[in-house]
Amino acid sequence: MPDVKKSNEPKRSLNIGIVGCGQMGQKHARNCAAIKGVVVTAVADTNKKRAHTLADELKAAAYPDSEALVEEAGIDALIIATPPAEHRKDALAAIKAGKNVLIEKPIALDIDSAKSLCNAVGKSSVVNAVGFHLRYAPITQKAKSLISGKRVTQVRSVTTTGYYLNFDMPLWFLQKKHSGGPLLEQTLHMIDAARYMVGDITRVFAQGDRIVKPELRKFDSEDTMVLAYKFANGALGTHADSTATTVFNWEIELFGVDWRLLVDYARKSLEGYFGDEIVHLQLPDTDYHKIELEAFINDVRRRKNGAIRSDFNDATKTLETMLAGDRSLKTHAWEIVGK
Template identity: 35%
Template sequence: MLRIGVIGTGWIATRHMDALTREAGVQIAALCDINEQRVEELASKYGAEAYTDYIEMFEESALDMVLICTPPGIRLGPISEAAKRGIACFIEKPPAFDEKEAIEINKVIEESGILASVGFMYRYAGAVEKAKELIAGAAVPIIRSVYVCGLAINPDWPRWFFNKSLSGGPLLDQAIHVIDASRYLIDQTSGDISELQAFGSNLSIEKTDEFTIEDSHVLNIRYKNGTIQNHTQSWAIDPNYANIELISNDFHLKIDLNPEPYAFYRSKLTGVYKNNPIDIDFTDEDFYITEMRTFIEAVKTDNKDLIRSPYHDAIKTLRTMLLANKSVEENKGVYV
């Protein structure tokens, strides 16, 4: 039985835990959160022990694997404590809040030899996997992508997301998923960037002391292999939609990452590939489940090759988004 702990019990944690309850041979053994009432309620729901101190949880729970679902500024401590005990880490995005911490975390992971994966779930989407297969070895001159949703106009959403000093804002929290999937599609090494420019605006929601993010962004990227990308991002447009278009003379493929509004778990691939129409709807998938199931299998078999988003590669996506925020704040392009 694989004993699993979870640190941080927000929306994404419960999404993962609901998926884990459907997996054989695993047990949600311990939960940790600074909100004592919430962690006790969820621990009762999932049949786990409740903690408000993650070190105490590690000392008492004999875990095989832990999910790090904390806000992005709380990564190094929990991962370091897990690594001391040889516990595999599934780390929600972003992999860290800044590059310095990410490098420290990567050193901890590599020196301890623990298995670690970052929660870039689009790498496990059927449409992404199929598109990557189709374009393997081909140049991708243009990528056009978009992710918009009404997160900032949702009165029930946790307010810390709208404090850039805590969440990193839409670029670090959400656009990071689409840019990571784009890097993955054109290959992890070719997915290195050489230049970017980002713009932000607040035409929908004015900045205040509590709302310090830009509500909308446009990001332009030049990759080292010559691919260029334009990404549009907003937290002030509802209903949500997210897609990636791959455009060349040989193909025009559209990866729809939520074919239905508020469907955050399946994908669809449409378009044309070498004059052949493509229309594949992955109606039965749940890429959150695929992502978690893959990591569980990697832990059970001690096979790091199953992991599609290793920490050392996730740092490259993190660096891209940190530079994008820098470009917005300094109002100029950034060369890498």
């Protein structure tokens, strides 16, 4: 894996377009502005006011949609930060025009869309990335190096996302056809990080219910879920997903013979032991999205994927895993990933 920050290419200014000027579009825009030689020259949003507010801040051009932006703005790369159901259309247009693409997670909400994106990048030479920022977190990298060469026997992951049922969330987050629900929006962060550290998941069993706020009519998804999952290497996993508590908690606990490691994303700490060696590490409070963006920019400059840790194909495997979970919520049976 090449160093995220190093590139032998001579630096020239890279022009970036951003579609979706909400929470993540703004975050990526400000992170772009902090990278030398990177300029956000154009932004697009169906919400005109949002597009113009961000464009004014960045001294960029504002477009009503990504089609016009991709055609007219002369960008090197497009960052797509719209709701998931919108990703496919914008990404296909950008790839067709030869633009490098970073899509926010999840890559899409259905496999046909994700595969059409994989096919499109397969036929082109564009750099492609999906925004799984936890893969770039120092805590994930440290955990990965600590367990390197060790057999993982079991995984326990947790997300507590009380904020999900908070009325401040944009409405689309609460609607399954736009967001995929908490399973595809939030749980997938932990499952993707577990996949990154341990390997592919082959089957998933899920149970879910509306227990926390059944009266919340705008929300049409499960608010409480448990998952069991099995890795290709034989390890077994369980996941608990709750919207009941507002205390932010994202954890992955890894077990092996005579070792245990708790990767605590909320506290940015690693706790555990390997035989007689005790692990107790506090990791720095870095901006994982910025490290992710630097990897993408690095690869755009080199004109090939290398530093990116989640390309379209890999992100599609995470999507397939989550969709197996989603099917299991309905069938109440173990579902094979990728079927």
